[in-house]
Amino acid sequence: xxxxxxxxxxxxxxxxxxxRSLKRLFIDENYEILTxxxxxxGLELLKKEPSIQLILSDYRMPGMNGVEFLKExxxxxxxxxxxxxxxxxDTASIVSAINEGQVYKFIPKPWNDDELKxxxxxxxxxxxxxxxxxxxxxxxxxxxxxxxxxxxxxxKIVQERTDDILFQNKVxxxxxxxxxxxxxxxxxxxxxxxxxQSNRISDELFGNNGQSLIGKQMTxxxxxxxxxxxxSITAAGPISDRFVINGRLYLVNGVEIKATTGQRGKIAxxxxxxxxxxxxSLP
Numbered sequence: 001x002x003x004x005x006x007x008x009x010x011x012x013x014x015x016x017x018x019x020r021s022l023k024r025l026f027i028d029e030n031y032e033i034l035t036x037x038x039x040x041x042g043l044e045l046l047k048k049e050p051s052i053q054l055i056l057s058d059y060r061m062p063g064m065n066g067v068e069f070l071k072e073x074x075x076x077x078x079x080x081x082x083x084x085x086x087x088x089x090d091t092a093s094i095v096s097a098i099n100e101g102q103v104y105k106f107i108p109k110p111w112n113d114d115e116l117k118x119x120x121x122x123x124x125x126x127x128x129x130x131x132x133x134x135x136x137x138x139x140x141x142x143x144x145x146x147x148x149x150x151x152x153x154x155x156k157i158v159q160e161r162t163d164d165i166l167f168q169n170k171v172x173x174x175x176x177x178x179x180x181x182x183x184x185x186x187x188x189x190x191x192x193x194x195x196x197q198s199n200r201i202s203d204e205l206f207g208n209n210g211q212s213l214i215g216k217q218m219t220x221x222x223x224x225x226x227x228x229x230x231x232s233i234t235a236a237g238p239i240s241d242r243f244v245i246n247g248r249l250y251l252v253n254g255v256e257i258k259a260t261t262g263q264r265g266k267i268a269x270x271x272x273x274x275x276x277x278x279x280x281s282l283p
Contacts, residue, residue: 009053010042010052010055012036012038014037052077058085059086070084087109184272188267191264206221206223248272248273255267
C-alpha cells in the first residue's frame with residue numbers, strides 16, 4: 001500500500017515505554033506516529049490533526065478508558081480505523097469495545113510485532129478502500145444528478161417539440177379547413193405534374209365521385225383546358241382565363257409558387273361566376 005504523504009497513526013497509552021515501543025516498531029514504515037498518554041489528550045490532538053487515519057489505544061487508562069475514548073472518536077471522526085491494545089482483555093471488555101467503540105480489532109498485550117504490523121497494514125487497506133468507495137459513491141451521485149438533469153432537459157425539449165408539432169398540426173388543420181371552406185376550387189401542382197393540393201370544391205369538380213385528387217397526376221385527372229392553363233403558368237406573373245365547367249362559368253387565376261424554402265409548383269384558383277356562361281366550355 002503506497003501513499004504520497006505519511007500515514008498518520010495516533011497511539012494512546014498511559015505507559016511511555018509502550019509508546020516508545022510502537023514508535024520503534026514503525027520507524028521504517030511510511031507512518032507519522034503521534035502519541036497521547038490519556039484519552040482526553042488524544043481527543044485534543046484529534047481536533048488539531050483531523051487527518052489521522054488510524055488509532056491504537058490502550059484499554060485501561062486513568063480517567064477516560066479506551067472504550068470511552070474510542071466511542072467519542074467513533075461519534076466525531078467515524079472514518080478513522082480504531083484498534084484496542086490491552087493486557088487485561090476479557091469477554092465483556094471485547095464486547096463493549098466492539099459495540100460502543102466499533103473497533104476494528106482487539107489486540108492483546110504483549111503483542112507480536114509481525115502480527116501487529118500485518119494488522120495495521122490490513123486496517124489501513126480497509127481505511128483507504130472505504131475512502132475510495134466514498135469517492136466513487138460521490139462521483140456516482142454526481143453522475144446520477146447530471147443524468148437526471150439531462151433527462152429533465154430532454155423531457156423539456158421533447159415536450160417543447162411535441163407542443164410545436166401539435167401547434168403546427170393545428171395550423172395545418174386550420175389551413176386545410178380554410179381551403180375546404182373557400183367558395184372556389186383550389187389546385188396545387190408540383191413541377192412533376194403531381195397534384196399536391198385540392199380542396200373540396202376542386203374534388204367535386206374534377207374528382208371521381210368527389211374523391212380527393214391529391215396524389216394523382218394532373219394529366220389523368222384534369223380536363224385538357226385546365227391542364228393547358230396550368231402548363232402556361234410561369235414565373236413571369238399571374239395569369240387568368242375563363243372556363244365553363246358543368247354549365248357554370250369560372251374565373252380562373254394561376255400563379256407560380258416562389259417559396260423561400262425552395263419549394264416550387266403552380267396554383268390554380270377557379271372562382272365560380274354569376275355571369276352567364278361564355279361560349280368557351282370544357283369538353
